[in-house]
Amino acid sequence: MKNKLTEKLTRWLYGRYGTDELNMAILVLALVISLIAGIVGFPLLSCVSLGLLIFVNYRAFSKNIAKRAAENKAWRNATVVPRRTFKAIRMGWKDHDHAYRLCPKCHQICRIPKGKGRIEVHCPSCKEGFEVKS
């Protein structure tokens, strides 16, 4: 009985997209809106949150993997600067001998020695030169 149910569920889930960064961001947004709706007591916000949760499930169980992956790629491209900025800040917390800055051209994280004053740095990825305070 259990094996048959597991087999059916496995067969139904086969070829589905699953979850990704965009789905997680929409899920967090839905939870924040739901919290605000609970605090403010505005039922329309709960409907918006529910709609977002339905959209998250639609994306996760979608069989159009190419389209969902393209949406996620567009999301990742749109959020590259804040994601890498936070990553550079986190890397700076762990490494006290270096500063981490984003290349203004390609947004690659560049490691810079600390305590050298204002220096010109060349991005290892795109070779763009830019001045930073280390």
Ligand SMILES: [Zn+2]
């Ligand atoms: Zn660069």
